[in-house]
Amino acid sequence: MINNFKVNSNEIDKFKKISKQEKEFRIKNLNLFNKNGFPNNKSEDWKFSDLRDIVSKNFKKLDVQIINSKSKNTTLIKNFDHNFLVLINGNLSSSNFDFEEKNKIKIKNFYNDNFSDINKYNPLIHLNHALSDTGYSLEIADNYKFKKTLVIYNIFTKELNENILNSRNKIQIGKNSELHTIDLVVNESKNKFMNNVYENVILKENAIYKNICIQNEKSDGFFHKFSKNTLSSKSKYSSFIFPSGLKFNKLDLEFNLEGEGSECNLQAASLLNKNDHQEIKTRINHLVPNCKSYQIVKNVLNTESKGVYQGKIFVKDIAQKTDAYQLSKALLLNDNSEFNSKPELEIYADDVKCSHGSTSGSIDETSIYYLMSRGLNREESVRLLVSGFLNEIIEMIKSNSIKKFVQKKIEEQIHGN
Amino acid sequence: MKNQNINTLEDYKYGFTTDIESIRAPKGLSENSIKFISKMKKEPQWMLDWRLKAFNRLKNLKEPNWQKPKYPKINYQDLYYYSAPKSASEKPKSLDEVDPKLIETYKKLGIPLNEQKRLSGVAVDAVFDSVSVATTYKEELTKKGIIFCSISEAIRNHPDLVKKYLGSVIPLTDHYFATLNSAVFTDGSFVYIPPKVRCPMELSTYFRINASETGQFERTLIIADKGSYVSYLEGCTAPMRDENQLHAANVELVALDDAEIKYSTVQNWYPGDKDGVGGIYNFVTKRGACRGKNSKISWTQVETGSAITWKYPSCILQGDNSVGEFYSIAITNNHQKADTGTKMIHLGKNTKSKIISKGISAGQADNTYRGLVDIGKNASNSRNFTQCDSLLMGNKCGAHTVPYIKNKNSSSTVEHEATTSKINDEQLFYCNQRGMNQEEAVSLIVNGFCKEVLQQLPMEFAVEAQKLVGISLEGSVG
Numbered sequence: 001m002i003n004n005f006k007v008n009s010n011e012i013d014k015f016k017k018i019s020k021q022e023k024e025f026r027i028k029n030l031n032l033f034n035k036n037g038f039p040n041n042k043s044e045d046w047k048f049s050d051l052r053d054i055v056s057k058n059f060k061k062l063d064v065q066i067i068n069s070k071s072k073n074t075t076l077i078k079n080f081d082h083n084f085l086v087l088i089n090g091n092l093s094s095s096n097f098d099f100e101e102k103n104k105i106k107i108k109n110f111y112n113d114n115f116s117d118i119n120k121y122n123p124l125i126h127l128n129h130a131l132s133d134t135g136y137s138l139e140i141a142d143n144y145k146f147k148k149t150l151v152i153y154n155i156f157t158k159e160l161n162e163n164i165l166n167s168r169n170k171i172q173i174g175k176n177s178e179l180h181t182i183d184l185v186v187n188e189s190k191n192k193f194m195n196n197v198y199e200n201v202i203l204k205e206n207a208i209y210k211n212i213c214i215q216n217e218k219s220d221g222f223f224h225k226f227s228k229n230t231l232s233s234k235s236k237y238s239s240f241i242f243p244s245g246l247k248f249n250k251l252d253l254e255f256n257l258e259g260e261g262s263e264c265n266l267q268a269a270s271l272l273n274k275n276d277h278q279e280i281k282t283r284i285n286h287l288v289p290n291c292k293s294y295q296i297v298k299n300v301l302n303t304e305s306k307g308v309y310q311g312k313i314f315v316k317d318i319a320q321k322t323d324a325y326q327l328s329k330a331l332l333l334n335d336n337s338e339f340n341s342k343p344e345l346e347i348y349a350d351d352v353k354c355s356h357g358s359t360s361g362s363i364d365e366t367s368i369y370y371l372m373s374r375g376l377n378r379e380e381s382v383r384l385l386v387s388g389f390l391n392e393i394i395e396m397i398k399s400n401s402i403k404k405f406v407q408k409k410i411e412e413q414i415h416g417n
Numbered sequence: 418m419k420n421q422n423i424n425t426l427e428d429y430k431y432g433f434t435t436d437i438e439s440i441r442a443p444k445g446l447s448e449n450s451i452k453f454i455s456k457m458k459k460e461p462q463w464m465l466d467w468r469l470k471a472f473n474r475l476k477n478l479k480e481p482n483w484q485k486p487k488y489p490k491i492n493y494q495d496l497y498y499y500s501a502p503k504s505a506s507e508k509p510k511s512l513d514e515v516d517p518k519l520i521e522t523y524k525k526l527g528i529p530l531n532e533q534k535r536l537s538g539v540a541v542d543a544v545f546d547s548v549s550v551a552t553t554y555k556e557e558l559t560k561k562g563i564i565f566c567s568i569s570e571a572i573r574n575h576p577d578l579v580k581k582y583l584g585s586v587i588p589l590t591d592h593y594f595a596t597l598n599s600a601v602f603t604d605g606s607f608v609y610i611p612p613k614v615r616c617p618m619e620l621s622t623y624f625r626i627n628a629s630e631t632g633q634f635e636r637t638l639i640i641a642d643k644g645s646y647v648s649y650l651e652g653c654t655a656p657m658r659d660e661n662q663l664h665a666a667n668v669e670l671v672a673l674d675d676a677e678i679k680y681s682t683v684q685n686w687y688p689g690d691k692d693g694v695g696g697i698y699n700f701v702t703k704r705g706a707c708r709g710k711n712s713k714i715s716w717t718q719v720e721t722g723s724a725i726t727w728k729y730p731s732c733i734l735q736g737d738n739s740v741g742e743f744y745s746i747a748i749t750n751n752h753q754k755a756d757t758g759t760k761m762i763h764l765g766k767n768t769k770s771k772i773i774s775k776g777i778s779a780g781q782a783d784n785t786y787r788g789l790v791d792i793g794k795n796a797s798n799s800r801n802f803t804q805c806d807s808l809l810m811g812n813k814c815g816a817h818t819v820p821y822i823k824n825k826n827s828s829s830t831v832e833h834e835a836t837t838s839k840i841n842d843e844q845l846f847y848c849n850q851r852g853m854n855q856e857e858a859v860s861l862i863v864n865g866f867c868k869e870v871l872q873q874l875p876m877e878f879a880v881e882a883q884k885l886v887g888i889s890l891e892g893s894v895g
Contacts, residue, residue, distance in 0.1 A: 318812075332824060334827055335825070335828075337827065340821070340824070342819070343818075343822075344820075345807075345817060345818040345835060347807070347837050348813075349809070350810060350839040351839055352838070353837075354836070354837040356835050357834040361827075361829065362827045
């Protein structure tokens, strides 16, 4: 069992051909991480998800080596035409943009050139910045709308066993451009491993970005993703998150609404099963007037699972006419499950419309009675109600073929128990 | 110039001090000053031991620092922990013997200690500084077996009850300020309602901070035995001061089977001047335990004063079918800061709780609702409903909502909703149109906004509270 996980500074010497500046940056971050190790529940941001405890219970060791697996044939989604990126253990392995104008798209391995930005709070970001060497960078030129969806296959190979992967991704979408992506997690490893991702999404004026996050099947992955999103004026960000099926999953999403008239939407629906632990943490910074944000998070909790939602809306004093909404709903199916939420508002402007709601409770007995009186057994009734509960989110997806694909995945998860 | 003077005088209606010579404990926090307090109070040895235990514990504790309003470091060695009006050493037997200056002060405060007391039907245990000077209506209460006295008297006369319940809701080992209070508390009220007795009147205590540099450490203990009912009022005013004064009271409520306690507070302590100089630090620990089946505790608070208000009246719902309620209005203006809310801890089956919180901030003030709803694993069929609304006036103030919601039981339901908005321009216009000036209109609208909470207050308080709401927001609009 790992009691006090620290990373040896030799690991940094293994990065060849890095500038002095980069080396300093990595060492600085490594020291920050090593100071306290994995965060525990004494830290406010990790109050409901004691990562130190989770890691020590599940891992005997954690290997920080980068696993270089060869690319092999990836089973592609056949339901709809799409472009794709294949990431193997976080490493960009292949890409295909056959449906698009190639000169509008720049795709390469991620290369960090910003060494000034040191995060203050999150030790996992420190760990990431100290050790990350994989990831992709995608840039879309101005005035270009993607014709087909881009599917990002995140493949985790069989070789993974008690490893921790650190990768950094960046997506930048130019003025008036539009991109739709699906992040699909395909896990071939039967073992436990950690994946720690730092993502940066930048939307220029009027850009539109839509993203769907989904797992292919259940797995023993322990995931943490920090996503920093910057929105310029009139840009729109919409994200659907269906994160079910991981042992531990924390999504830490930060949205900075920096341009007037920008808008961000976040919809999440998840079904947590035995021993799953999942947290969605958001921070939406309304920094300028006339921005909109909308969040809806739905969780269904089965036996011995734990769900957490920590959402924060921050409204700066000049951000008048802000419209911010936050809703968290949870269904507890079993007494051994637990749902914690902390929907937070921090508001310094007066002419705003900000509200939030949070509910958690059991399935309505009268609805079950209604269904059972029509010939369904109890189990079927519960399933139907659960899928109805989650379907509300899926219904918000506009494209029919994608909606069907997501629906099928969620159905599989519901019936998989 | 003349006008200005008048204005500042009017700003804080109750900003006056009375010159009464005080007996003081040696300055600073030490074993000696605790022994001095205990001796002055003629306390038995067990009480002194209890205090010293708390003091020892305090040495290992640190002041909490997670709260939103930050405050300058308090020098605990620079405070007097005990001061009593001189006349208290020979307790007056009737009102005629009471120091006329005290009576005058109470008159200014509007406490119905004389003729008014009968009309208003309020029994007042008036605390001037730290010692109870006069307790009224004792006879009528005694007939019913109700004990309503100062906590020092209770320690001397009802040691069994005090020993059993003191510190049972807020343990000695709680947080910094609660432990500090346990070590140095000077006085406060003690209420015991015997089984199946419905207290015939609203019990009330007026606290008043008087001597300069004296932190007040009140200790209140209310016990409602099986099937009893009591409604308790607490109201606060304090004279105008330039230094910050610390107030760290502890209030413990215990409700046994089928008992009900209603605790109402109107807090109007000196909030500091327009630039945020001075004002009271109000760091209070209030906690109630619904120990018995079908018991109920209801907190109502109107918080308009203090430079910093930092309190979370809580309910521990242990008994099956017990009910906890929390109604709050917190108004902050100028540089005031409030971080207040509640904790509802559901342990028993079929427990219910309701939280209604209204926060209003104006000027450069910050108002935070922070609350916890915790449904335990065994609290089947429990329910919580929380509603927090915030109203902002101007763009220099802040309103924050920080609810913690934990649910471990699948048959329980938790609902939370919160909104933040400003005063509707159309409503203001409507009122203006009908001949109200801006301030009257704001006062009316804010009173409407707070109505759900104001309705919970007993009659005596409701009127005062409504006026307070208006006064607190003067000068914040326009």
